Amino acid sequence: MTPRPLFFENVPLAPLSTLEVGGKARLFSQLHSAEELPEILLRGEREGLPLFWLGGGSNLLFPDGLFQALVVRNHLRGVTPLPEGVEALSGTPLMSLVAWAARSGWSGLEPLAGIPGTLGGALSGNVGANGRELFDLVQELTLFREGRWERLSREGLSVSYRNGPFPPSTLFYHSCRLRLRREDPAVVRQRCREFILKRLEKIPGNPPKVKSAGSFFRNPTLPSGEKRAAGFLLERVGAKGMRVGGAGVSEKHANFLVNLGEATCADFLGLSDLLRERVKETFGVELQQEVLNAWEHLER
Numbered sequence: 001m002t003p004r005p006l007f008f009e010n011v012p013l014a015p016l017s018t019l020e021v022g023g024k025a026r027l028f029s030q031l032h033s034a035e036e037l038p039e040i041l042l043r044g045e046r047e048g049l050p051l052f053w054l055g056g057g058s059n060l061l062f063p064d065g066l067f068q069a070l071v072v073r074n075h076l077r078g079v080t081p082l083p084e085g086v087e088a089l090s091g092t093p094l095m096s097l098v099a100w101a102a103r104s105g106w107s108g109l110e111p112l113a114g115i116p117g118t119l120g121g122a123l124s125g126n127v128g129a130n131g132r133e134l135f136d137l138v139q140e141l142t143l144f145r146e147g148r149w150e151r152l153s154r155e156g157l158s159v160s161y162r163n164g165p166f167p168p169s170t171l172f173y174h175s176c177r178l179r180l181r182r183e184d185p186a187v188v189r190q191r192c193r194e195f196i197l198k199r200l201e202k203i204p205g206n207p208p209k210v211k212s213a214g215s216f217f218r219n220p221t222l223p224s225g226e227k228r229a230a231g232f233l234l235e236r237v238g239a240k241g242m243r244v245g246g247a248g249v250s251e252k253h254a255n256f257l258v259n260l261g262e263a264t265c266a267d268f269l270g271l272s273d274l275l276r277e278r279v280k281e282t283f284g285v286e287l288q289q290e291v292l293n294a295w296e297h298l299e300r
């Protein structure tokens with residue numbers, strides 16, 4: 001029998017994102033099985049609410065007040081080994097997938113060790129670290145778009161720096177196949193450890209201890225054509241330690257905006273504007289947010 005999804009009204013969003021800001025979702029549900037999708041879609045349609053697919057909430061800013069959407073948290077989890085890699089469901093936390101691969105002697109994911117969130121969010125934003133991106137490993141995607149299931153191979157999909165093949169929230173990523181290679185588990189584990197240690201040296205800390213959404217701005221290209229880390233430019237304009245209300249810039253990493261206590265979404269937007277202005281004045285470049293404003297990414 002098809003499991004029936006449950007729906008909840010006016011659900012607080014702050015605990016569902018690593019920045020821990022935001023008001024309430026008008027409607028909220030959790031996806032535990034692909035068979036629940038039709039009923040969830042139908043309910044959104046009936047209520048006239050756009051859908052918002054939520055993973056780990058580690059790259060998101062939720063609005064203050066009432067978020068007029070049906071927020072669906074993805075709990076589809078699981079990993080299946082294949083002859084040349086793995087197939088994983090999109091709600092699998094990326095960290096669990098990396099740990100599973102290391103334990104099972106599959107190499108390839110190590111540079112991404114320590115990135116929070118789910119595989120679905122990682123596909124949506126083509127996450128990357130240490131010079132590698134998730135789509136370097138993707139072989140095939142299974143997704144639900146415009147009422148249909150589709151299986152797409154990696155060839156023909158165009159991805160770029162922090163952009164998956166499709167705009168955020170225009171579809172639901174169900175699962176993907178990753179091409180990995182066999183290696184001694186001890187060696188893979190050691191490599192993961194090294195990448196995690198390197199990460200911990202650079203960042204102010206992981207959620208929930210430090211409430212951030214990782215790098216707040218994308219790394220820009222200067223008018224001269226030179227590529228620069230957003231953190232470098234922000235540090236140069238004196239961003240470290242700046243704050244608006246409860247939102248502040250980390251003293252350790254100028255591209256990490258953190259919730260210092262009771263920050264609101266408006267605090268983060270105010271701080272983001274201020275930082276963008278300063279960088280524009282000094283370097284002539286418009287910083288783009290890497291963190292997504294949830295209200296700009298609704299599936300209608």
Ligand SMILES: Cc1cc2nc3c(=O)[nH]c(=O)nc-3n(C[C@H](O)[C@H](O)[C@H](O)COP(=O)(O)OP(=O)(O)OC[C@H]3O[C@@H](n4cnc5c(N)ncnc54)[C@H](O)[C@@H]3O)c2cc1C
Binds near residue numbers: 018091119203292
């Ligand atoms: C401490 C810290 C460190 C970080 N380090 C890095 C880093 O090194 N590199 C990096 O690239 N990022 C980094 N991030 C950002 C973040 O972890 C990634 O972007 C992550 O992949 C987001 O996944 P999520 O499940 O949390 O997505 P969410 O934040 O829940 O959602 C992000 C977007 O993906 C969409 N989405 C989520 N799941 C699905 C789905 N199944 N189908 C369709 N759309 C979906 C959402 O609708 C939304 O538009 C970091 C964040 C933190 C807090």
